[in-house]
Amino acid sequence: MSAERDKMTGRLRKYHSNFYYVEADGVQYECALRGLIKKEGTEPLVGDFVELDSVQPQSKTARIHRVLPRKNTISRPKLANVDQVFVVYSLKEPEFDPNQMDRYLTHIELAGLKAILCISKTDLAATQADLSRIQTLYGEQLGYTVVFSSVRQPETLQVLSKLAEGKISVLAGPSGSGKSSLLNALNPALQLRVGEVSEKIARGQHTTRHVELLTLFADQPDTLIADTPGFSNLKLNYVLPDRLRDAFREFAPYQSACAFSDCLHVDEEGCAVLAHRADIAESRYQSYLNMLAEARQHKEAVNSTSQKAEFGYKQLDRKGKDALRILRLKEKNRDASRRVVRQQVSQLEGDLSEDLRFPDVDAE
Numbered sequence: 562m563s564a565e566r567d568k569m570t571g572r573l574r575k576y577h578s579n580f581y582y583v584e585a586d587g588v589q590y591e592c593a594l595r596g597l598i599k600k601e602g603t604e605p606l607v608g609d610f611v612e613l614d615s616v617q618p619q620s621k622t623a624r625i626h627r628v629l630p631r632k633n634t635i636s637r638p639k640l641a642n643v644d645q646v647f648v649v650y651s652l653k654e655p656e657f658d659p660n661q662m663d664r665y666l667t668h669i670e671l672a673g674l675k676a677i678l679c680i681s682k683t684d685l686a687a688t689q690a691d692l693s694r695i696q697t698l699y700g701e702q703l704g705y706t707v708v709f710s711s712v713r714q715p716e717t718l719q720v721l722s723k724l725a726e727g728k729i730s731v732l733a734g735p736s737g738s739g740k741s742s743l744l745n746a747l748n749p750a751l752q753l754r755v756g757e758v759s760e761k762i763a764r765g766q767h768t769t770r771h772v773e774l775l776t777l778f779a780d781q782p783d784t785l786i787a788d789t790p791g792f793s794n795l796k797l798n799y800v801l802p803d804r805l806r807d808a809f810r811e812f813a814p815y816q817s818a819c820a821f822s823d824c825l826h827v828d829e830e831g832c833a834v835l836a837h838r839a840d841i842a843e844s845r846y847q848s849y850l851n852m853l854a855e856a857r858q859h860k861e862a863v864n865s866t867s868q869k870a871e872f873g874y875k876q877l878d879r880k881g882k883d884a885l886r887i888l889r890l891k892e893k894n895r896d897a898s899r900r901v902v903r904q905q906v907s908q909l910e911g912d913l914s915e916d917l918r919f920p921d922v923d924a925e
């Protein structure tokens with residue numbers, strides 16, 4: 562007799578070598594995936610609540626049957642239902658790079674998540690002036706929570722554990738900034754691998770590889786945290802320029818006074834942000850310009866995709882199909898994101914006869 566249980570719900574904590582590790586009722590199950598889940602378009606992400614079936618309590622195995630609705634997702638690393646992200650940056654080893662740090666912050670802002678800035682390794686010859694400059698810009702002016710930490714100074718870690726309490730947090734930041742070391746210092750039982758900075762740079766390798774939600778403290782089951790590897794590709798090539806602009810908090814007080822409502826604050830006439838350049842940190846503005854170039858490339862790609870789609874609809878028109886809807890789509894598509902276009906196309910595709918083929922909007 563198999564002791565198979567029917568359904569239960571748990572949280573996906575780790576994905577490794579094609580297996581999903583789900584915690585349900587305090588037990589970790591090694592799970593495979595129901596075959597059709599990926600085809601249905603919902604790949605489970607670490608952090609997801611999932612419904613299990615074929616639960617085998619003895620072997621602690623099960624199958625993920627369904628992914629429950631999630632409140633948010635982030636893509637680098639792929640995680641769901643995250644409350645906040647600690648952006649861990651050191652001033653030295655590796656050297657501080659404010660533009661790269663702004664990229665992390667912008668990704669988080671765009672994902673609608675709370676970012677906390679953690680400046681690490683403060684024992685390494687950081688001057689008080691360096692620290693207060695960061696505190697003034699990112700803390701006072703931009704309104705982020707900023708913490709300074711060093712694993713050599715355990716008292717600096719208490720603030721971090723307080724901020725993590727009861728939340729799902731992610732540690733992000735460049736390779737070698739000390740993310741895994743911080744977690745080990747908070748809870749030595751975690752025994753995460755840490756590496757030498759020089760070694761990492763030389764081999765271009767990360768010490769932390771897979772994504773896992775860890776229980777930070779044994780007596781706090783609701784405090785979960787994910788260590789992540791540092792990412793080198795932080796391109797903003799998935800967002801349109803106006804959304805990127807809105808992710809820069811320092812523009813907000815001025816931008817309603819710009820002469821054009823679609824002002825990107827670069828060289829436009831009557832730009833209120835440019836008129837206040839002196840009040841905006843130069844490094845932040847440079848970060849914005851760098852990312853804007855990528856967002857503009859994305860916009861071009863989207864536009865050429867929707868032009869292709871438009872062309873497809875025109876072809877259909879000639880065949881006497883629903884001319885009104887085609888016109889409407891044509892208007893709408895001009896600025897629509899690639900995903901929206903794709904959705905509209907597949908919607909239409911459903912309605913139309915099989916011999917009609919659409920332009921290849923899915924091609925990457």
Ligand SMILES: Nc1nc2c(ncn2[C@@H]2O[C@H](COP(=O)(O)OP(=O)(O)OP(=O)(O)O)[C@@H](O)[C@H]2O)c(=O)[nH]1
Pocket residue numbers: 681682683684685710711712713734735736737738739740741742743754755756757758761766767768769789790791
């Ligand atoms: N001086 C000093 N060194 C530190 C501190 N924290 C970490 N380190 C050192 O920095 C190096 C890299 O630390 P890791 O914790 O592996 O860095 P990481 O951010 O997890 O790196 P990836 O996993 O590659 O993304 C190790 O040699 C640590 O000993 C600190 O507070 N002070």
Ligand SMILES: [Mg+2]
Pocket residue numbers: 740741742754755768769788789790
């Ligand atoms: Mg690490």
Ligand SMILES: [Zn+2]
Pocket residue numbers: 816819820824825826827829831832833834835
């Ligand atoms: Zn402007």
